[in-house]
Amino acid sequence: MLKVYNTLTRSQEEFKTIEPHKVRMYVCGPTVYDHAHIGHGRTYIVYDCILRYLTYKGYEVKYVRNITDIDDKIIKRANDEGVVFSEISETYTASYNEDMANLGLLPPAVSPQATTTIKGIIQFIETLIQKGHAYASDGDVYFSIPACKEYGKLSRRRTEDLKVGARVFPGEKKKDPLDFALWKKAKPEEPSWDSPWGKGRPGWHIECSAMAKEHLGESIDIHAGGQDLIFPHHENEIAQSEAANEAQFATYWFHNGFVNINKEKMSKSLGNMVNLKKLLSKFHAEAIKFYMLSFHYRSPIDFSDGAMEEAARGLDRMYRVLLSVPPSPEKVEPEGSFRERFEEAMDDDFNSAKAMGVLFEMVKEINRLQRKKETLAQAGAMKDLFVELGGVLGLFQANPEEYFKNRPAEGDLDATKVEQLIAERAEARREKNFDRADQIRDELTAMNVVVEDSPEGTSWRIKG
């Protein structure tokens, strides 16, 4: 039985969908004003894993992950660079999509953009005004917090507490300091769309409510995102959606932990941002996934190069199994309770760290079984299960040979040259000229190539 932690109730609950065997899942995507960093990477890796596990469990999942392509930060960046806002949003949307693909994440069923949902957003706002939850004010439209009794139920904040720090700034047209903008009147030179309130653009929170409704309906099973979105973003989404639809917005709210650098939050001002593309150039995509999934998704991660390298070594150990064990000739469920234990871990609020422990135990068992001819078939059967379960975490999607040879390495490696040296070394070894053989190995080591001899011959890989 799958149990999940729900931020809304702050407790673990049995997972029950609105419609049997179907899951409607919405994940807040990025605001595309810069390249994605590893924090984005973690978030989308985590929900990719959850998507895969739900699918493994037999659910038909409709996964929606939006792109916020109109926002203050985008406009600011466009102004700084003297280009139109769409140039910024298009550039970084493409960059983001490229990163997601390179990470090997399953594409969402729909990846809606704010700028193509304007009609739905306007309708949504009109509904809120009609129902008395929003008001127009000189070209802006605000959501009215005093009219919203349950406001604060997700973040567990009381409106009285929030008011202490909030105030209305000059130029704002709010009735209450906590009211937030649904529609923002366009300033001169700003990108804008026509609306019943004049030219303007949508506020950040309303777009997610509108996109979720358009693609998944009024009530959804899972709404997820980084834990920083709990307040105000998700709190506001709940307020809008439940006021407009008069139905529960999302049953389960998942929030993943942050990626910190040296125990500090990544931020531009601290200059400690770790760019996802840069990381992908240094490590195999699956090593990054492996690293992220070796933590519980709700825990913070203190990222370090050392830990990342360690993860890469761990994944190497797993891939070595894929390389060395022949596939089972027929599909048989191997002995042992590995599948059960893997599911038990994942059923426990997607405990991928625990599930990876099971995977490592399988590595040891497979290696044991493959040492003897009489148990080689069993090793193959277990390897098949190993690959299947690893696949649920998004791992083992690469060809093992290529994994070891095409991995990111310092500089370019001339594979032909390597093969040539290996052949030469094999010849030297045949002639028992071990001095020459070791000399060649040293040469290869200098090229970051590890040579391994076995009864079947010599293989090589790039040192991880």
Added chain:
RNA sequence: GGCGACGUACCCAAGUGGUAAGGGAGCGGUCUGCAAAACCGCCAUUCGCCAGUUCGACCCUGGCCGUCGCCUCCA
């Protein structure tokens, strides 16, 4: 100030009211021309500190110390 999270071996990291998964590193061994990989063995009497509840707590309660996050844009 309000809300919240965390503190487990050298490092990373799961975890449970009944006595600590897994990985990395290290050490010893098997194998190997040498190595690598793999396998076998060793590696926390102890889970920030103190008190309480309990037959029994690392896991429950309270206090303290430390680290961090949200409350303004943020995955």
